[in-house]
Amino acid sequence: AQSVAQPEDQVNVAEGNPLTVKCTYSVSGNPYLFWYVQYPNRGLQFLLKYITGDNLVKGSYGFEAEFNKSQTSFHLKKPSALVSDSALYFCAVISGSGNTPLVFGKGTRLSVIA
């Protein structure tokens, strides 16, 4: 069965500092990996995805994520955090080899402090 782990419930970072939100996954077959962000009272907004190719993928709002197959990880990163990045971040995975649904992690709340 597919699963996603986001080991941190909360990540605090000072504005201007780099941020990392961690994600590891388990899936049979090749993974398709996604990051979504949820602002208060809003739906999930797509940030970026890894399907194949370059392990470093770039997405919206200056975010990027690195796919690491050996560590089964897909950590979200940003070189310089903004207060407006404060939100709930979800990692999700789908198996590319089967007819399986998108499976989400429990989410990590990012708080960027001015």
Next chain:
Amino acid sequence: EPEVTQTPSHQVTQMGQEVILRCVPISNHLYFYWYRQILGQKVEFLVSFYNNEISEKSEIFDDQFSVERPDGSNFTLKIRSTKLEDSAMYFCASSEWRSAYEQYFGPGTRLTVT
């Protein structure tokens, strides 16, 4: 930019009543989904819909639930006899295709069963 819309934003209903949650997916998308998020918990897949029939469904999606695309634009989730544990945020999503294609989410409907 096209977006997924959902109505109502908040629905309060009494236990045992039927509710219909409505969604308008992005117009050129072919796959439609319902997810739910119980307060403080992860986003969970309910059902996917393609070509006017259910493509996949989770264990949560029991006989109390049904989906329909009554016309060319709307996609609905019906809960026949609501239970207290159905209280959650319900998200509709759509995608051009499945697996590798990102799903675009609506803002959600908060369902409160009393």
